[in-house]
Amino acid sequence: MGDRDMGQEHIIVVDDEADLRDMLSEYLARHGFAVSVASNGEEMRAILRDRPAHLVTLDLRMPGEDGFALAKHLRDQGPIGIIMVTASSEKVDQIVGLELGADDYIAKPFDPRELLARVRSVLRRVNASTRGETQPAGVMGQEIRMGRCMFNVATAKLFTVDGREVPLTAMEFDLLKVFVERPNRVLSRDQLLDCAHHRDMDAFDRSxxxxxMRIRRKIEEDPGRPRVLRTVRGLGYMFVTADRVRDLGLSA
Incomplete structure (x- = not known):
């Protein structure tokens, strides 16, 4: 459970039908995934430049660059999960998609529960094939769950679990990086300033x-009762990971 406790799998739904994108985004988010949506290949690539993805659902028949071309592009990047979505039941589409490296396919119309089962199955296979690698692929990477947000150290970006980017200042990023590299440890103001390379600030400076406090407003469900960046009175602050929050009987 370690990786799932610290991170959250990010799925990109690529489809030119807005209603289907919205429905799948909401459904998959309700089942614990971070979801982004794209109406074409250009939007998909823009998302991947900002944050890694673990799985992509691809509509085969889109105007312009179709799902076949996008599947080939994704497979060239590394072991990312790919599920083809098609309105056609033609076997040739399914065969070509699989030959291009798709992990699975599903035909429209479909029950979202069936897609969810296929998503989970593909992710299990991808996770098993990349277990033990520190960086499985250029389009993948670890994102750390911090309250109601996901923090990506590699791209220096913070996202809500429904995919919206949350602006970060340079100092906020430095502090978040220090916390995620030292989870479940009490850090004094001196240690935070040392590790964040801000020794020009005084440890007793309340800034x-x-x-x-500003970071808490971005990541905590209730900033007035922080559960993720906790104050340890008289000592400093501690980033409490999702698994530790559960152990302490707190809400994440």
């Missing part, structure tokens, strides 16, 4: 407390 660091203000910055942490």
């Amino acid at each position: 660091i407390d203000i910055r942490i």
Whole structure:
């Protein structure tokens, strides 16, 4: 459970039908995934430049660059999960898609529960094939769950679980990076400033407390009762990971 406790799988739904994109985004998010949506290949690539993805659902028949071309592009990047979505039951589409490297396919119309089962199955296979690798592919990478957000150290970006980017200042990023690299440990103001390379600030300068307060407003469900960046009175602050939050009987 370790990787799933610290991170959350990111899925991109690529389809030119807005209603289907919205429905799948909402459904998959309800089942614990971080979801982004794209109406074409250009939007999909833009998302991948900002944050890694673990699986992509691809509509085969889209105007312009179709799902076959996008599947080939994704497979060239590494072991990302690919599920082809098609309105056609033609076997040739399914065969070509699989030959291009898709992991699975599903024909429209479909029950979202069937797609969810296929998503979970593909992710299990992808996770098993990349287990033990520190960086499985250029389009993949670890995102850390921090309250109601996902933090990506590699891209220096923070996202809500429904895919919206949350702006970060340079100091906020530095502090978040320090916390995720030292989870479940109490860090004093001195340690935070040392690790974040901000020794020009005084450890007793309350501006660091203000910055942490601002971070809490972005990541905590209830900033007035922080559960993720906790204050340890008289000592400092601690980033409590999702698994540790559960162990303590707190809500994430």
